[in-house]
Amino acid sequence: MQRETGFCVECRDVTSYTLQKKLVKKMIRGEELTFEITCAICDRCGEFMSVPGIIDLNVREVDEQYRKLKDLVTIEDIYTLMKLYNIGKAPLSIVLGFGEITITRYLLGQVPSKEYSDVIRNALFSPEYMEQKMLENKDKIAMSAFKKSMTKVNELKSIFTVSNKMIGVISYIFESMDEVTPLMLQKLLYYIQGFSFALNDREMFIENCEAWVHGPVYKDVYNIFKHFRYNGIDDPKFVMFEGYKKYLDDKDKYIIDLVVNTFGQYGGKVLEKTTHKESPWLLARNGFGENVPSNEIISKETIKEYFHELINEYDISKEENVNKYILNLSNIIWGL
Ligand SMILES: [Zn+2]
Secondary structure (H helix, E strand, O other): OOEEEEEEOOOOEEEEEEEEEEEEEEEEOOEEEEEEEEEEEEOOOOOEEOOOOHHHHHHHHHHHHHHHHOOOOOHHHHHHHHHHOOOOHHHHHHHOOOOOOHHHHHHOOOOOOHHHHHHHHHHHHOHHHHHHHHHHOHHHOOHHHHHHHHHHHHHHHOOOOOOHHHHHHHHHHHHHOOOOOHHHHHHHHHHHHHHHHHHHOOOOOOOOEEEEOOEEEOHHHHHHHHHHOOOOOOOHHHHHHHHHHHHOOHHHHHHHHHHHHHHHHOOHHHHHHHHOOOHHHHHHHOOOOOOOOOOOEEOHHHHHHHHHHHHHHOOOOOHHHHHHHHHHHHHHHOOO
16 A cells, blocks of 8 residues: 555645545446545545546546446547548548537547447447448548548458458457567467367367468468568557457367467477477478478368377376477487
């Protein structure tokens, strides 16, 4: 607990106070709701104190909790939207079908209705939806503004070339890890697919991977991230993927957590080597020299079979056993 001083009206003196959380009930739009706010308690008499900044903090706390409770966009979400599509407040308002100053009012703190909030969120998570809105209202905004945003729409559409499920998995991985390189992401996706076959008896996503020189690669995913090369993937536009986590159920998340917590501890290069010791990649590489490029598909059947068999050897539903498996593979790789 943080300790600072302020003027206590009860004690008529400068005293130290302690910040504490307190539950309060508030009527908002005809509904009584409970919020957790911060208050200052005098260390000497135990009464509430009004200290500088506390009212602003409480307003912010209630606003944040209300938006979360009602699943409404935040002011920050709206700024992100404007930045992503390179569009100003007024044209954005018009394009979304709102009144011209609606977005301005939201940026000043007015809380949007659920209906308008959903429109904003759809635009945030889908460039195709934004495109449709732009075309509907094309004649109502300046041509230059239209063109500027359409360029962004098209740019953003190019990161949505994979299935919704794949985007959801990628977004979940981004959320779970501090840094992911494109190579690492590829290997994690491959293991996630394999573990899903083995433990959930179903594929995680529809995409097929190819047996490239550096291991299994999902080509469309590769194209989205290739410009990051050997660096961590980092670009604010990938916030757009977050809406796709809704395509994952608890069983999917269990698989992703399992793979991220085990394989995710290793670098992309190590995982490249482990995939080189497993039969799915080896079978698809059959007949190709070590450094010969190939677009041969690693069939889902071979992935399914391989990881199914792993269950008999290791109980791979548990992290410790997956770690054992990785350790055994690395021993083979480095001849230990
Ligand atoms: Zn006091």
